[in-house]
Amino acid sequence: MAKPSKTPVVFxxxxxxxxxxxxxxxxxxxRFGNFTAIDNLSLxxxxxxxxxxxxxxxxGKTTIxxxxxxxxxxxxxxxxxxxxxxxxxxxxxxxxxxxxxSYALFPHLSVWDNIAFGLRRxxxxxxxxxxxxxxxxxxTRMEKFAKRKPHQISGGQRQRVALAxxxxxxxxxxxxxEPLGALDKKLRHDTQFELMDIQEKxxxxxxxxxxxxxxxxxxxxxxxxxxxxxLIQVATPAAIxxxxxxVYVADFIxxxxxxxxxxxxxxxxKYEVSWAEGQxxxxxxxxxxxxxxxxxxxxxxxxxxxxxxxxPKDAANAIQGTVHDIAYLGNISTxxxxxxxxxxxxxxxxxxxxxxxxxxxxxxxxxxxxxxTAGVILTE
Amino acid sequence: MNYRRLxxxxxxxxxxxxLFLVPFIIVLKISLSDIALSIPPxxxxxxxxxxxxxxxxxxxxxxxxxxxxxKTDPLYWKAYVSSLQIxxxxxAITLLVGYPIAYGMARAPEEWRATLMMMVILPFxxxxxxxxxxxxxxxxxxxxxxxxxxxxxxxxxPLTILNTNTAxxxxxVYTYLPFMIxxxxxxxxxxxxSLLEAAEDLGCTRTSAFWLVTLPLSRPGIVAGSFLVxxxxxxxxxIPSLLxxxxxxxxxxxxxxxxxxxxxxxxxSAVAVLLLLIVxxxxxxxQRSQERQAEAQK
Numbered sequence: 001m002a003k004p005s006k007t008p009v010v011f012x013x014x015x016x017x018x019x020x021x022x023x024x025x026x027x028x029x030x031r032f033g034n035f036t037a038i039d040n041l042s043l044x045x046x047x048x049x050x051x052x053x054x055x056x057x058x059x060g061k062t063t064i065x066x067x068x069x070x071x072x073x074x075x076x077x078x079x080x081x082x083x084x085x086x087x088x089x090x091x092x093x094x095x096x097x098x099x100x101x102s103y104a105l106f107p108h109l110s111v112w113d114n115i116a117f118g119l120r121r122x123x124x125x126x127x128x129x130x131x132x133x134x135x136x137x138x139x140t141r142m143e144k145f146a147k148r149k150p151h152q153i154s155g156g157q158r159q160r161v162a163l164a165x166x167x168x169x170x171x172x173x174x175x176x177x178e179p180l181g182a183l184d185k186k187l188r189h190d191t192q193f194e195l196m197d198i199q200e201k202x203x204x205x206x207x208x209x210x211x212x213x214x215x216x217x218x219x220x221x222x223x224x225x226x227x228x229x230x231l232i233q234v235a236t237p238a239a240i241x242x243x244x245x246x247v248y249v250a251d252f253i254x255x256x257x258x259x260x261x262x263x264x265x266x267x268x269x270k271y272e273v274s275w276a277e278g279q280x281x282x283x284x285x286x287x288x289x290x291x292x293x294x295x296x297x298x299x300x301x302x303x304x305x306x307x308x309x310x311x312p313k314d315a316a317n318a319i320q321g322t323v324h325d326i327a328y329l330g331n332i333s334t335x336x337x338x339x340x341x342x343x344x345x346x347x348x349x350x351x352x353x354x355x356x357x358x359x360x361x362x363x364x365x366x367x368x369x370x371x372x373t374a375g376v377i378l379t380e
Numbered sequence: 381m382n383y384r385r386l387x388x389x390x391x392x393x394x395x396x397x398x399l400f401l402v403p404f405i406i407v408l409k410i411s412l413s414d415i416a417l418s419i420p421p422x423x424x425x426x427x428x429x430x431x432x433x434x435x436x437x438x439x440x441x442x443x444x445x446x447x448x449x450x451k452t453d454p455l456y457w458k459a460y461v462s463s464l465q466i467x468x469x470x471x472a473i474t475l476l477v478g479y480p481i482a483y484g485m486a487r488a489p490e491e492w493r494a495t496l497m498m499m500v501i502l503p504f505x506x507x508x509x510x511x512x513x514x515x516x517x518x519x520x521x522x523x524x525x526x527x528x529x530x531x532x533x534x535x536x537x538p539l540t541i542l543n544t545n546t547a548x549x550x551x552x553v554y555t556y557l558p559f560m561i562x563x564x565x566x567x568x569x570x571x572x573x574s575l576l577e578a579a580e581d582l583g584c585t586r587t588s589a590f591w592l593v594t595l596p597l598s599r600p601g602i603v604a605g606s607f608l609v610x611x612x613x614x615x616x617x618x619i620p621s622l623l624x625x626x627x628x629x630x631x632x633x634x635x636x637x638x639x640x641x642x643x644x645x646x647x648x649s650a651v652a653v654l655l656l657l658i659v660x661x662x663x664x665x666x667q668r669s670q671e672r673q674a675e676a677q678k
Contacts, residue, residue: 069577069581070580070581071577071580090580091577091580091581092580092581092582092583092584092585096581097581097582098577098578098581100574100577100578101574102572102574104572104574104575104577104578105578106575106578106579106593106597107597108596108597108599117579117582117592118581118582118583121582121583121584121588122583165582166581169582169583
């Protein structure tokens with residue numbers, strides 16, 4: 001999650017009503033023939049935000065990006081950039097630059113000339129271009145490779161050149177289309193932090209498209225989860241993770257246990273979910289009003305489920321089951337516990353002890369427990 | 381070195397040796413000989429029955445007289461210059477006509493491309509000679525073109541196109557167009573569309589993106605296509621002799637006349653050797669650019 005370091009202690013312009021968004025989607029629809037790629041979408045993005053569009057492939061996230069860049073025209077609705085409708089502005093006149101998924105570096109030009117390409121098309125004087133390119137090379141730590149051609153540098157370096165090139169014209173808005181998709185895992189992690197660093201240094205608004213939820217959670221100030229051309233939830237990474245608004249989001253982001261049942265109101269925002277014959281109902285809370293008897297889904301993250309040999313005394317929720325499977329991941333272990341009704345619940349534990357000292361093994365009877373605020377009750 | 385590999389390399393080498401190098405040495409030898417009224421129509425011929433003295437005698441009779449003769453008659457160097465000129469111009473015209481066609485093919489919808497490619501290659505299914513002859517039928521005084529123009533009322537008198545340099549250019553551009561289109565198409569087809577989008581994103585108009593991105597990246601195709609047209613056109617014989625007039629001067633035609641009409645094999649061979657030297661230069665340049673291209677793609 002991007003560190004909201006600048007002046008307001010918490011960087012949350014979307015909660016401040018006096019803030020004007022830099023980008024506004026107003027009821028935007030995009031169709032390709034019969035296929036609706038974007039379905040009546042409205043969205044505000046604020047200055048200096050690192051905004052992530054997250055979703056499976058074909059959900060429309062790349063279409064949003066291409067509409068912002070100007071490569072696709074909207075079918076209905078308007079997109080405002082700084083309060084002005086940008087639909088009549090061609091891509092080469094928009095104060096928006098894009099970093100392409102394939103990087104799209106010009107193979108016949110050197111790293112230096114690639115970065116200078118956009119500046120040379122602008123009215124910038126020649127000597128300033130040189131200074132700006134050198135600045136970009138320094139920012140991305142590519143000074144040594146200025147004279148190389150794109151095919152003479154590594155994938156990670158190409159990624160940095162592509163970033164430098166798209167930042168060179170100091171765009172109001174930078175679009176990043178799966179910018180780290182081609183990098184291996186370790187390099188991707190390092191580069192994520194580098195991206196955040198550069199975003200903070202330049203103060204540019206970034207919109208990133210990704211299908212990697214971890215990446216979106218790491219870099220973004222806000223994440224928009226998309227599916228079938230619609231925004232499902234737009235919120236900070238923590239809010240998306242802790243309080244997903246529907247089963248789709250809960251399931252898409254991270255690992256989750258989903259238990260279906262019927263709800264019954266027991267307190268102001270407290271509910272009981274009866275989920276299986278002969279089992280104690282689950283206790284949870286929901287800020288929204290739910291009518292008694294509604295079919296709901298109780299969602300609980302594996303790391304919030306504790307596992308023990310004896311029944312915990314004061315736990316709000318406790319279920320008994322047997323260890324069905326253990327996934328050992330080094331730092332953590334995930335226990336797959338089968339309940340009497342056949343459902344499998346995942347519980348995660350940190351491996352604070354050596355593997356040989358593990359408490360549980362296969363077929364052990366265990367108790368799973370969690371507090372009444374750990375899970376969320378979802379109606380959709 | 382195993383024999384299998386030696387064999388594999390050996391076959392093409394023996395082929396080239398027998399069918400290119402040996403005939404070239406024979407032509408070179410004839411170019412150094414003198415004309416004679418005999419069969420074969422040149423002297424000396426190698427007579428091994430006289431042993432070492434015969435070989436010595438044979439070599440002492442070879443000289444460069446024929447090459448010196450080519451210098452004295454302006455017809456020859458004029459023919460060389462004119463051939464080069466026609467080759468350069470027709471390569472340029474072929475490029476100007478071929479590039480838009482290749483560009484259109486590369487930008488055509490995927491399902492159309494195979495058909496378009498087929499249409500470019502289709503003329504090769506008919507004999508080259510028949511295609512050139514049919515141009516005579518089209519371009520002649522009473523040909524299709526003149527009939528059509530007169531019928532449309534664009535001209536009153538039939539145009540004289542056949543047996544002029546114009547007809548030669550038409551014939552050459554028509555014949556060699558596929559050799560220009562195919563390599564350019566191959567280069568354009570490989571071009572990543574996102575490069576053009578990136579250029580536009582960075583402030584290029586469609587036109588400037590073409591000059592700054594598309595054209596430089598299709599350069600290998602342009603170079604290959606130009607050489608594939610230029611090299612054979614220099615020595616072209618059929619097109620100028622069928623479509624050209626008496627004042628169309630091309631080295632291939634001279635070569636033919638020296639061989640068959642004059643029966644001056646030594647001079648004809650000298651002309652051929654000189655032509656080869658002229659063509660070798662662009663071939664070497666072509667090879668170099670191909671190697672550089674291959675290296676850049678590593």
